[in-house]
Amino acid sequence: MVSAPHEAMHRIFQEYPELVSQLSGVLGLELPPVVSAEPVTVDLTETEPLERRVDTLLRIGTENDGPFLLVVEAQGKKDPGKTASWPYxxxxxxxxxxLPVLLLVVCQDHATAAWAARPLTIGLPQWPTVTTRPLVAGPHNMPxxxxxxxxxxxLPLATLAAITHADNPDVDAILKTMSVALRDTPEAIAGPVVEFIAQGLGNRPAAQQWRNLVAVDLSFYTSPLSEEIRDEGRVEGRVEGRVEGRAEGRVEGRVESHAEGVLLILxxxxxxxxxxTRDRVTTCDDPELLRRWLAHAAVVTTSDQIFDDVAPADR
Structure with a gap:
């Protein structure tokens, strides 16, 4: 099962494809401004029974330089198998x-980032036939x-920076900065940021601090994380105007949100x-069951597999 930090490190590019251009100054590579981005199937399976999937694949449109494909791989640790799969x-x-292809690898620790940045060569030592040079974003170069x-x-760049610095000693200050920056931000913009950071922190100690900051600084938002915090009673007394039936309304809202999320991820x-699959998801009224299906949707290979007790691993 893929982890929440893994999903946050690459899915943020699905939400904010303009990050490709915004990373130019950080990564030291001049990239053209993004004018469009289209999701492309991440399934690279051939006719042979060997499944290959990238984390995120976008067709990036530019103003003057033409389109290119952006492959985003979230890498949590060294993986010798990537030596063969990334060039493939x-x-x-x-x-x-x-189309030209740009491989971007996002990491959360220095050792993995240094490993991922090595050129990958295919051929003889004295004459490499193919060289793959991953572009790496991580704690070594993100602000x-x-x-x-x-x-x-x-905000998108600041969000990715916060995710990549999840293990930074100054992560408390980074998270506090983000929570303050979101205070006057429209909920439609702040909601994804709140969730991406929560996913990116995973089960680190800083994740609890982010939950507390969301509860105190962003208590009026209705993102899944803030709803979860409210349900746990972490913001007792901070939500004004409570009326009977509001808890039931929150459950109904989560059911609808989770159902839409399952179908959207697929x-x-x-x-x-x-x-x-569509009928079963849209008619389900069990929030916990929908949340399990939502997690499975990120790794299954067919839609009906989300209903299995244990979803197949993505890799």
Missing amino acids: YVTYLNNKYR VITNVAEARKD NVRGIEITDT
């Missing part, structure tokens, strides 16, 4: 779509943003949703 992804996609104005200026991953 790049060459396969270039051959299939006839440590502890200035509220700077965070507000570019759709974004390019997995065909059967009528049976």
